[in-house]
Amino acid sequence: MTHHALISSRQTVVLLALGACALLAAPWLAYPAFMMKLLCFALLAGSLNLMVGYVGLLSFGHAMFFGSAAYATAHAMTAWNWGPALGVGFGVAIAALLGASTGLLAIRRAGIAFSMITLACAQLVYFVALRSPFTGGEDGIQNVPRGDLFGLLDLSDDMTLYYVIATAVVAAFWFIWRIVHSPFGQVLVAIRDNEPRAISLGYRVNRYKLLAFTLSAALAGLAGGLKVLVFQIATLTDVSWTTSGEALLMGIVGGLQTMLGPVVGAIVVVTMQNSLSAFAESLLILQGVVFVLVVLLFRRGIVGEINALVARRQQRPAP
Secondary structure: HHHHHHHHHHHHHHHHHHHHHHHHHHHHOHHHHHHHHHHHHHHHHHHHHHHOOOOOOOOOOOOHHHHHHHHHHHHHHHHOOOOOOHHHHHHHHHHHHHHHHHHHOOOOOOOHHHHHHHHHHHHHHHHHHHHHHHHHHHOEEEEOOEEEEEOEEEEEEEEHHHHHHHHHHHHHHHHHHHHOOOOHHHHHHHOOOOOOOOHHHOOOOHHHHHHHHHHHHHHHHHHHHHHHHHHEOOOOOOHHHHHHHHHHHHHHHOOOOOOOOHHHHHHEEEEEEEOOOHHHHHHHHHHHHHHHHHHHHHHOOHHHHHEEEEEHHHHHOOO
16 A cells, blocks of 8 residues: 555545534534535535536436425325335435436436436426425425334434434435445446447446436435425425526535535535525525636635645655
8 A cells, every 4th residue: 555545544534533523513513403404405416416427417407306305205294194214215216216217318318408308307397396286386295294213213303303314414425435436336437438438348328327317316315305304394495496506506616526525515505595594685696606706716616626736735746
C-alpha cells in the first residue's frame, strides 16, 4: 500500500467518524424536524446523482418517484392502518414499479429526449395526483399517523424518529456506495463515458440502464416515504417539477459524481430555504443566483472542487 493510499484510508476513517458524531449530535444542536428534512432531501439528491453522475442520464422527473411513494405511504398508513415500516416499504415498491415502467419508455433514448420523457411522465403523475379521489387533490393526505416501528419505537417522539431516519438514510447511502463500487457500477460508468464501446464489449446496455433507473427510483421513493413520517402529510409539492429541480440543484451545487456532493448540496439548499422562508418571493431568485455562482466558480460542485484540490496537492512533488 502506498503512502498516499494510507493517507486516504486514514482520511476516510476520520471523515466517517466525524460524520457519525455530527449525525448523533445534530438533533441536539438544531431542530430535529429541520435535520430530518435535510436528510430526506439529501437522499433524494443522492438517488438522482446515481443516474446523472454515474450513468450520465439527466432525469427531470425524480419528483414522481418521491411524490408517488409519499402518497402511497400516506394512504397505506391512514386508510389501511399499516405501520410505518410497511407503509414506507409499500411506497418504495410503488416508486420502483413506476421507475421500471418509466424506464422502459425512457432508456431507449439519450440526451434531451430522455430528459423530456421523464419530465412528461412526471407531469402525468402530477395530474393523476391532482385528480384522483384518494390523494385529496390540492389538500393532499393530512394527519398521517407516525405509529410505532415494529411495536418497539414510538415515532411520535421527534428524537426517536430522527435517529430512525438517520439510520435509514445512512444505510441507503451505503447501498449507493456499494452500487457505484461494484462491477455493476463500473459498467454504469463505462456506459456513461463511452456507450458504443460498452456495447461493443458485449454488455446489454439497456438492461443496465433500466436496473439503475429502477434502483434510483426506489431510493427516491424511500426519501418520499420517510418525508411523510416527518411532516405527516403528502401534498402536490412532492410530485411537482420544482422538487425535481431542487434535487438536481442540490446535486450540482454539492458536486455530481461524488458521494458527499448531494449531502452538501442539500445542506446549502435546505438551509437557504429555511433561513429565507420569510422572503418566499425572493427565494427562487436567490437559488438561481447561487446556482449561477456555483456553475461559474465551482465547475465540479463544492465537493468536486475540494476533491480536485486535494488530488492536486497529493500529486505535487515533495521539496
